[in-house]
Amino acid sequence: MFDDLDRIMDVMAAAFDPAWGEAWSRRQVDDALAIGNCHYRLVSPQGQPVDEGEKAAGFSLSRTGYEEEELLLLGVKPEYRRLGLGRTLLDTLRDDAASRGAQRLLLEMRKGNPAEFLYSGFGFYPIGERKDYYRLPNGERIDAITFACNICNAIATGLH
Numbered sequence: 724m725f726d727d728l729d730r731i732m733d734v735m736a737a738a739f740d741p742a743w744g745e746a747w748s749r750r751q752v753d754d755a756l757a758i759g760n761c762h763y764r765l766v767s768p769q770g771q772p773v774d775e776g777e778k779a780a781g782f783s784l785s786r787t788g789y790e791e792e793e794l795l796l797l798g799v800k801p802e803y804r805r806l807g808l809g810r811t812l813l814d815t816l817r818d819d820a821a822s823r824g825a826q827r828l829l830l831e832m833r834k835g836n837p838a839e840f841l842y843s844g845f846g847f848y849p850i851g852e853r854k855d856y857y858r859l860p861n862g863e864r865i866d867a868i869t870f871a872c873n874i875c876n877a878i879a880t881g882l883h
């Protein structure tokens with residue numbers, strides 16, 4: 724039987740290419756959730772909440788701040804991509820974050836990650852860059868881009 728941490732780590736192992744070094748360890752996820760200001764959502768292959776005993780197709784992990792919610796991780800298993808599950812997880816994150824008092828969503832992403840197409844289509848826009856912020860397992864450096872999404876705008880313009 725899978726518990727939710729197992730489900731998150733099952734997606735993590737499949738969704739995050741080790742070449743980028745972006746996957747979190749089980750310990751990191753467990754610690755983040757223990758603090759109390761981090762939240763996760765799981766999605767089934769059909770875009771629904773995950774039933775007991777079922778594996779997830781994707782997950783999101785976010786951290787609540789003052790009137791802001793930062794998306795820390797978003798992953799969908801390769802075999803379930805381009806079916807709208809990433810978008811479903813962002814829709815849920817927006818609604819969850821709004822209910823926790825967030826005015827905007829934030830995220831940071833390595834430059835060149837195709838996830839940018841998903842984020843920009845959702846209403847995220849770039850607000851800053853950090854030169855050479857990420858260090859890859861092979862030692863290469865990659866810039867980070869920070870994105871924001873105004874929750875009111877996303878809802879008002881019907882971007883979901």
Ligand SMILES: CC(C)(COP(=O)(O)OP(=O)(O)OC[C@H]1O[C@@H](n2cnc3c(N)ncnc32)[C@H](O)[C@@H]1OP(=O)(O)O)[C@@H](O)C(=O)NCCC(=O)NCCS
Pocket residue numbers: 738739740795796797798799800803804805806807808809810811832836837838840841842844
């Ligand atoms: C990014 C990720 C979560 C997207 O999940 P997904 O379920 O495939 O996304 P969706 O199906 O909801 O995509 C919705 C739209 O976003 C855009 N999009 C998503 N992935 C894209 C890609 N690789 N290239 C171009 N556009 C993309 C498209 O417009 C897509 O709509 P379409 O399929 O009708 O063209 C998934 O590719 C992933 O897990 N990547 C590896 C982990 C990662 O880098 N996560 C982000 C940083 S934490």
